[in-house]
Amino acid sequence: MRLKPLSHLICLVLLAPGALAPAQAPPQQAPPAPSRADILRGEYSSWRANNDLLSYDLDIRVDPEKKFISGKNTIRFKMLKDDTRIQLDLFANLNVDKILLGPTELKYTRELGTVFVDFPAPLKKNSIQSIEFHYSGSPRETGRFGGFSFRKDPAGRHWITTACQGVGASVWWPNKDQQQDEVENMRLHVAIPSALTDVSNGRLVGKTDLGDGYTRYDWAISYPINNYCVSLNIGHYEHFSDKLGDLKMDFYCLPENLEKARRQFAQAKPMIGAFQKYFGEYPFKRDGYKLIEVPYSGMEHQSAVTYGNHFANGYLERDWTGVGVSLKFDFIIIHESAHEWFGNSITGSDISDMWIQEGWATYAECVYVEAMFGKEDALKYVNGYKSKVRNSQPIITTRGANQTPSQDQYFKGALFLNTLRSVIDNDARWRQLLRAYYDRFKYRNILTDDVVAFFNQRTGKNLTPIFDQYLRRAAIPALELRFQESDGSVSYRWKADIKDFAMPVKVGRRADWRLIQPTTEWKTLKTEVKKEDFEVATDLYYVDVIKN
């Protein structure tokens, strides 16, 4: 997901230069109590946990003139226990036309955005079931990226897009709308007026003239996919293509932007090359890679990344991190495509742990910068993110409560991973760990505990207190220093919320860092460096410093 530029401006205005220096973080804000809608949407309830999704077959017709959609989703799932009810989701403004199990029409109950489906007899554990969920209505344009938008392009032609992360895919189609369980594969059939083109996820396996002015596009998605990644992009698209080895790359833009797109989208190939080198093979090779122009900033739709960054470097033509690096590349192409590895292949199973998607994708930007422009730029780039961090609440929120973490999940998430790299303090080892991390969790839905266990196990260190301080507490650790210049020494300790917090850090002179191992207990170091010259490597470790 990409942030609204407005939020970015708010961050910058609130955080004047130097505002981050004090060790005292702003008071921690208690999260609001979850509403009934949040519980229904966020909780992995027993009626969700009693089944395992196998596949969706979504077949819809889109009428741009009436701003109306209708269709059905065939949902295949395996029962994990005997039960008579499952929980699905569909926004309340859309109509449930009928739900069928074979020829049998099923009873259902709607509550807000939830649809509880009841079966006349218990479905048996391990049985494979298939239901047809028929629905229709006028989907809502809502949320950061539009939800389901019926818009016009600058030439006045229909331009219809979906982007529903956060809002939920149930804003336009019925599904089990959560992140823990993904289908193994999916089919998507989209009938639209024949003058238009639909570009969706996966491979185009069919295009059929329906004879009534409509054409149906059939897409086959051959990997697990998040609900919010399923996407329609309907417009007057021009198409061009390329290849990276045997990976097919397809690009779509409005006809007027063809030359600009050819120039700008050329960044995709070396980027994928860099990510493959650092993280592993592009995750959705059978489905190919697509980059598709849309009217909003962009979204990581799986194998169909959407793009609205004005065909210019930076983010909406700005130097995004403000340190002279962002204008060297197209932020949206890099960030949204990084999500193919971190977000789409590895997914947080609850939005409470969404830094697994956003923190890692933001860190992947830094990896890209390092690969393309060198380590110095990468370090500048990641530290540029400090101006956007607020440290007012923990990155990880309450599980099961539909609670989207604050924007710190992006910037602090990346700064935390840069800190972790410095804790490892060995570039070759860090690169091995990045590859091994991706390899361990690819195509999986995980929580932070899995990430922590991985790094603890692979490094043989207890990194849990470090993860906890950065992700489960609002404040960052502060290195407290007390100088005794008369006897040429400095005492040091960590000020942190986690009682047994311990983390190495480099101090002294930049040209000749000394690695110390502070804990929350005072220790003393002999040093000739005077208080005013004594530095802490705050570009390698995201920490505050208190000098006494």
Ligand SMILES: [Zn+2]
């Ligand atoms: Zn993102």
